[in-house]
Amino acid sequence: xxxxxxxxxxxxxxxxxxxxxxxxxxxTVVLGLYPLVFIxxxxxxxxxLGKPFQDFVGAxxxxxAAADAGVVGSLVRGTVxxxxxxxxxxxxxxxxxxxxxxxxxxxxAARIILLLPLALPPVVVGxxxxxxxxxxxxxxxxxxxxIAPGTEPIAIxxxxxxxxxxxxVADVWEWTPLITILVFAALLGIDREVMEAASLDGAHxxxxxxxxxxxxxxxxxxxxxVIRLILALKIFDLVDVMTKGGPGEAxxxxxxxxxxxxxxxxxxxxxxxxxxxxxxxxSLLTLPPILIARRSHG
Amino acid sequence: MAERAxxxxxxxxxxxxxxxxxALAVSAVPILYLASVSFMTQGEVAAGxxxxxxxxLAHWTGAVAGPVPRAIANSLVxxxxxxxxxxxxxxxxxxxxxxxxxxGRLLAGTFLAPWLLPPIVAIVPLFVLLRVLGLNNTLTxxxxxxxxxxxxxxxxxxxxFVRRLPVELEEAARLxxxxxxxxxxxxxxxxxxxxxxxxxxxxxxxSYNEYLFAAFVTxxxxxxxxxxxxxxMLSERVQDFGKVAAASLMGAIPPLAIAGLLQRKLVEGLTxxxxx
Numbered sequence: 001x002x003x004x005x006x007x008x009x010x011x012x013x014x015x016x017x018x019x020x021x022x023x024x025x026x027x028t029v030v031l032g033l034y035p036l037v038f039i040x041x042x043x044x045x046x047x048x049l050g051k052p053f054q055d056f057v058g059a060x061x062x063x064x065a066a067a068d069a070g071v072v073g074s075l076v077r078g079t080v081x082x083x084x085x086x087x088x089x090x091x092x093x094x095x096x097x098x099x100x101x102x103x104x105x106x107x108x109a110a111r112i113i114l115l116l117p118l119a120l121p122p123v124v125v126g127x128x129x130x131x132x133x134x135x136x137x138x139x140x141x142x143x144x145x146x147i148a149p150g151t152e153p154i155a156i157x158x159x160x161x162x163x164x165x166x167x168x169v170a171d172v173w174e175w176t177p178l179i180t181i182l183v184f185a186a187l188l189g190i191d192r193e194v195m196e197a198a199s200l201d202g203a204h205x206x207x208x209x210x211x212x213x214x215x216x217x218x219x220x221x222x223x224x225x226v227i228r229l230i231l232a233l234k235i236f237d238l239v240d241v242m243t244k245g246g247p248g249e250a251x252x253x254x255x256x257x258x259x260x261x262x263x264x265x266x267x268x269x270x271x272x273x274x275x276x277x278x279x280x281x282x283s284l285l286t287l288p289p290i291l292i293a294r295r296s297h298g
Numbered sequence: 299m300a301e302r303a304x305x306x307x308x309x310x311x312x313x314x315x316x317x318x319x320x321a322l323a324v325s326a327v328p329i330l331y332l333a334s335v336s337f338m339t340q341g342e343v344a345a346g347x348x349x350x351x352x353x354x355l356a357h358w359t360g361a362v363a364g365p366v367p368r369a370i371a372n373s374l375v376x377x378x379x380x381x382x383x384x385x386x387x388x389x390x391x392x393x394x395x396x397x398x399x400x401x402g403r404l405l406a407g408t409f410l411a412p413w414l415l416p417p418i419v420a421i422v423p424l425f426v427l428l429r430v431l432g433l434n435n436t437l438t439x440x441x442x443x444x445x446x447x448x449x450x451x452x453x454x455x456x457x458x459f460v461r462r463l464p465v466e467l468e469e470a471a472r473l474x475x476x477x478x479x480x481x482x483x484x485x486x487x488x489x490x491x492x493x494x495x496x497x498x499x500x501x502x503x504x505s506y507n508e509y510l511f512a513a514f515v516t517x518x519x520x521x522x523x524x525x526x527x528x529x530x531m532l533s534e535r536v537q538d539f540g541k542v543a544a545a546s547l548m549g550a551i552p553p554l555a556i557a558g559l560l561q562r563k564l565v566e567g568l569t570x571x572x573x574x
Contacts, residue, residue, distance in 0.1 A: 016478040017400040020390035024409055025401065027387070027449040030427075031412035031420055038423035052426065096321045102304045102314035112561045113322050116329060119557035119564075121507035123525035124546045127532065128332050131539055139331050142346040173328065178568065180321075185569035188305060195308070205311070234416040237509045241529060255416040263514075268422055275419050282415060 039279075042272035052268055065273040070249060071257065074274075075281050078254040081164060082232035082285070088172050089232075090225045093179025098209055100180065101187045111181075118177040126241025129170035133157050133242075157243050160250045167238050167251055174238075175231055179224045186220035187213060226289045233282050254278045336543035343539045357544035365519065366545050369527040372516075374552060376437055376523060377505035380444035381498050387445070388452035389460075389494065393486050395453065396460045397468075409450045417447075417510055425514060440515045440523070444505040451504075452497055455567060459493030460486070496567030499560050503553045524549035 038052075043062055046054040065071045096114070100106040117125065132139040135155040144151060156166040190213065198212040214221070236255040239245060245252040245260065252260075254274065262271025304310045335343060337353040391409075394400035412420070424443065425434065433439030463486065471485050487494075509525035516522050522530075528549055531542050557564055 013478050014398075014400075017394040017398050020394040020478075020482070021401045021405060023387040024391040024449055024453055025405060027446045028405075028409050028412060030446060031424075031450075032408065034427070035412075035420040035423040038426070039419065042422070052422075092321075095317060099314040099317040099321065100305065102308075102311040103318045104304050104310035105315050105318055106305055108561060110318065110322060111565065112558050113326050115557050115561060115564065116554060117325055119503055119553045120329070120550050121509070121525050121528075121553065123507075123509050123528050124332075124550045127528060127542055127546045128328050130532075131332065131335060131543065132328060134539070137344040137346045137539075139328070139348075142348060145346050173324070177325070181565055181568050185565070199308070205313075230414055236416065236418060237525075240509075241532060255418045258416075258418045262422055271422070279415055279419065286414060 039272040039275050042268050043276050045269060047268040047272065048266050057269070061269050061273040062276060065270060065277055070252070071274055071277065073249065074252050074254050074257045075277060077164070077252070078233060078235075078278075079281060079285065081168065081235070081253060082229055085168050085171050085232040085235075086225055086229040088168070089176045089179055089228045090221060092172065093176045093224065094183050094214075094221055096176070096180045097183035097187060098213065100184050101213075102209075114177050114180055116177075117174050120174070122174065122237035123241055125170055125174045126238045129166065129173070129238075130157065130242050133166050158247050160247055163243050163247060163250045167235070167242055170238050170242065171232065171235060175228060179228060182224045183217055183220055186217040190216045222289065226286060229289075230282075230286055233285065254281075332543050332547055335539055336547055338540050340538055340540060354540075357538075357540040358548070360541060361544040361548045364545065365522065365527050366524070366548050368520070369522055369524045370549060370552060372437060372521060373506045373523040373525075373549075376441045376444060377502045380441045380448070380505050381501035383441075383445035384448045384452050384501055385494050385498055387449050388456055388497075389487065389490060390482055391449075392453045392456035392460050393482060396457050397465070410454055411450075413450050421510065421514055424511075428515065434515060435517055435521060437516065437521050440512060440521070443511055443515065444508065447511075448501050448504060452501060455497045455500065456490070456493060459490060459496075463489050492563075492566075495560075496563045498567075499556060499564050500567045503556060503564075506553050 041047075042052055044058055045052070045056050048054070100110070100114075120128075133156040135141055135153040135158075140156070141153050144153065154162070156162045194216070195208070195212060198208055234255060235253050236259065239251050239253055239256045240259075243251040245256045255278075258271045258274050258278065261274060262268045304314070331348070334349055336357050337355070338347065338350040339352075339354055339356075342350055342352075395406060399406075428434040428439045428443070431439070433442065467485050467489070468481050471481050476484065506523075507525060508523075509529065512523045512526050513529065516526060528542070528546050531545055
């Protein structure tokens with residue numbers, strides 16, 4: 001009797017907990033599964049913004065997108081961009097975290113200043129760097145006039161090679177603080193005795209950092225690299241504000257290309273086909289490190 | 299200064315201090331430059347100055363009279379309300395997943411998946427959904443979108459906090475006859491208060507700064523948020539940098555103030571996900 005009652009209560013509790021996770025499940029379905037089904041549907045049909053799913057066209061749009069030099073170029077560009085930006089952010093972020101950890105200046109004022117780029121709206125970050133890169137009177141141009149008067153101004157954001165570098169600089173500036181904060185927190189977790197023992201063994205300065213501190217937080221550094229890679233693959237705001245994908249296609253990253261196809265040209269079918277290809281690229285890039293990390297955590 | 303101890307308890311390193319000072323400069327100079335430009339006339343910007351020779355307040359008074367204050371109010375309402383809804387949805391889930399593995403490996407492995415893909419992926423399907431619900435072009439629609447968009451991230455960040463809560467108090471409440479809801483409302487929620495603030499700060503800043511969905515969903519003067527208003531200023535034919543700089547800085551004051559005042563909370567929230 002009491003056994004039955006207890007069992008009933010346990011099963012009731014289980015249903016209450018299922019209720020607790022129900023919104024999260026629903027959200028995962030609405031944000032993950034529903035867009036996926038929608039996009040697959042739109043990719044195999046002729047679809048416009050007002051009228052999705054008109055005529056079934058099979059894999060035509062997907063193969064057309066995969067064969068389109070502009071699309072492939074954009075996917076390659078986005079991949080290289082994300083890898084370079086993630087690597088640069090991780091490098092600078094880790095170095096700054098180590099500096100915070102080893103310097104007496106690392107008070108809360110320093111931490112607030114380092115956090116500012118992260119709190120700024122990305123649109124404002126774009127405005128800010130557009131201003132800095134303005135060929136006539138921007139910060140960079142002003143410095144050029146001081147150092148090398150008489151030279152020609154450089155229009156970074158309208159140069160086919162330099163434009164994407166300009167966006168990358170803004171991107172690295174914006175997100176490096178996240179890595180600094182995460183790695184710094186991990187460094188604070190290192191046992192002081194480990195560092196003291198290593199320094200008694202004669203390890204000092206850079207060697208101490210390289211051989212003891214950095215290995216101790218390598219897991220965190222790897223995790224932040226993956227987070228940063230995902231953020232860089234999603235880049236859209238900065239491109240929209242700074243270059244609109246140009247000059248030519250020099251800064252047409254995948255998210256921008258999808259936007260252009262689906263929203264500006266109203267061809268949701270083509271946008272969906274590009275999106276599917278992008279999803280494959282993102283999965284190929286981010287899943288291996290995530291799976292490795294999960295396995296090593298047991 | 300060199301004798302003072304660093305965070306690791308050892309003597310402060312000069313190389314580290316030099317790097318840190320450089321990093322602080324890199325972090326602050328662009329923002330200070332934006333502030334400086336906001337007091338310059340167009341002629342002074344074109345002349346390539348670092349500081350205005352004759353500072354003008356015209357851009358700031360113009361920004362106060364323009365669409366930015368309304369946009370700030372919109373952004374604040376949307377971000378605070380959506381963050382509250384997200385937390386209410388996420389805390390019970392984080393607790394059930396951490397303490398009872400509710401949802402099993404499937405849920406644990408997938409709830410963050412929508413965050414992996416660029417948001418552009420979801421924009422057309424979600425726009426269609428909002429239109430069906432009659433919520434497109436409303437702040438309610440945008441609030442709803444942000445509230446659900448961040449649930450996965452919030453659950454992930456809260457997991458770290460919930461795991462560190464003492465389980466003994468929950469067991470004691472259970473012995474007193476509390477059910478699941480009682481444990482959650484009377485024990486877990488109050489204990490998780492600081493965590494809710496820490497994660498809430500992140501959610502507010504994320505939603506306040508979000509641009510893509512806001513540009514798509516809010517297309518009337520009354521409903522535009524800060525990033526949308528600023529990006530619209532950039533498409534005006536005559537670019538007045540001082541004007542754009544003043545509006546940008548004004549619109550960025552709330553997230554900058556939140557980050558400055560609640561720096562400790564923000565750092566706590568950011569680190570809970572990665573260090574668990």
